[in-house]
Amino acid sequence: MSTPILRLEHVTKRFRGLVATNDVSFAVPEGSICSLIGPNGAGKSTIFNLVTGYLAPSEGHIFFGKTRIDGTPTTQLARAGIARCFQIAKPFADLSVRENVRIGALFGRDGARDIAAVTDDALALTGLSDLAGRPAGDMTVGYLRRLELARAIAARPVLLLADEPCAGLNATETEDIVTILRLVRDRGVSVLLVEHDMQAVMRVSDQIFVLDAGALIAAGPPEAIAGDPRVIAAYLGTEAVE
């Protein structure tokens, strides 16, 4: 097996008394889509914050490829090829859609590129080409999610972290996002997804990691996760019963 693109080793994060992440270890194989699931407050966003350098782990280590990255500043990680879509979409509201995406192209991962071409490509991939001139502040939730993805794609990541990109979207919009994530993966980008929409997660994921109260309680391909009694108890419980 080749080196995974992302690996967490016994990562623990405490906020004063609260253990938000408890001895979590998992690995995202290169070129895959993996999902991190779990009930509200399970610690999913905290893991994203740890991987993207907004937080440093209390214990344990994080590796991006072969490089240890826990505690590395966010900017540096972005330049190394980690991009992230936030759970709460944060567009630059005063700028146009295109200008938003262009900032991803101007910065993002180090290396030569054609700014205009990268911007256009990211807009096209996310179906935003026709809205490029609109102010980002005027967009509906569905399009804001795409914009968030477009900006991250324009940053030319090696690893894309998407925090609930389908939250608040209807079935068609969710389908569009899933399609975009697959297209991104097909280009060789590894994806780590946090998502509550189980349908989407089951269809799109190569591997699923289940968190509950900060701890990893299960990991495996979708079929295995769907049938895992611990997962059903912790997370799928209500849905499985109905």
Add this chain to the structure above:
Amino acid sequence: MSIVLLIVAAAVPFMVMPFYVRVGQLILLSAALGLAWTLLGGFAGYWSFGHAAFIGLGAFSAGLFETELMKGQPLLGFGLGLIVGGVVCALAAAVVAWPILRLRGIYFAVAMLGVSQVLAELTNNVDVFKGSMGLVLPRIAAFGLRPEALFYDVLLIATVVVGCIAFAIKNGRIGAGLMAIREDEDTARMLGVPTERYKIMMFILSAALTGALGVIYAHSLGYITTSSVYRTEFSLNMIVYNLLGGMGTLVGPFLGSAVMVILTQVVLGRLLSIHMFITGALLVLLVLAAPKGIIGLFKGGLFGGRAKG
């Protein structure tokens, strides 16, 4: 086209009454100060409430340098003084940048106010700085120009230089990065914008330019004390020009300073007793009517700027 405009602008002091030359000087100085401030304040959203610190520091460091080390060479002294003032301010900014730029929003603004107060007190109370006694600057004369005409043209050049720097920054990659910082710093970092480096660079550049402008201002006064250069009013005005003209834009400082200076010096100049009151009231009205500044009026119409919140 712009060359012709510049030549006309440079010739203005030879064609109008001295009073209007001084008004012109003030507009240019104000615009240049507004531009220097906006490199960090308008572009990156880090509003300094204490940029007068750099006017004072620039003025006094150059003043001491010129009077102590450049005796008998006023013109060369002035030229080098500009550099000394700029470099001293750049160094001072570099020293405080690291701690102070970790503060966001109002905390940064207030911290800068503090920096300004500390520097003013030091200048005033440490005798070698001659802040309380005052400092007489060497008179400079060149090309047989009257002093007000000379300083007008010096300020014109300075404004063009600061304007070009601001233009280059705003339209470059760094300008896009600064805009991202202003809109959402956490997102900017995640997109790979070197937020710390950019903020520090802009802070230092803004301080250096403000310092050099302080040197010119000091020379135009001829005699400076702590209270004539470390003026809180300067700090506030730099913000006001930008707010009034259009925050984060390049024309904003020009429009804002022109409106403010003409209003306070020309229109209300004779109503001295109530002039501050009227100025204040007009400012409130303008900011309410045009939340994105005068430039925003052309783009969005009255009361249109903040409708989306």
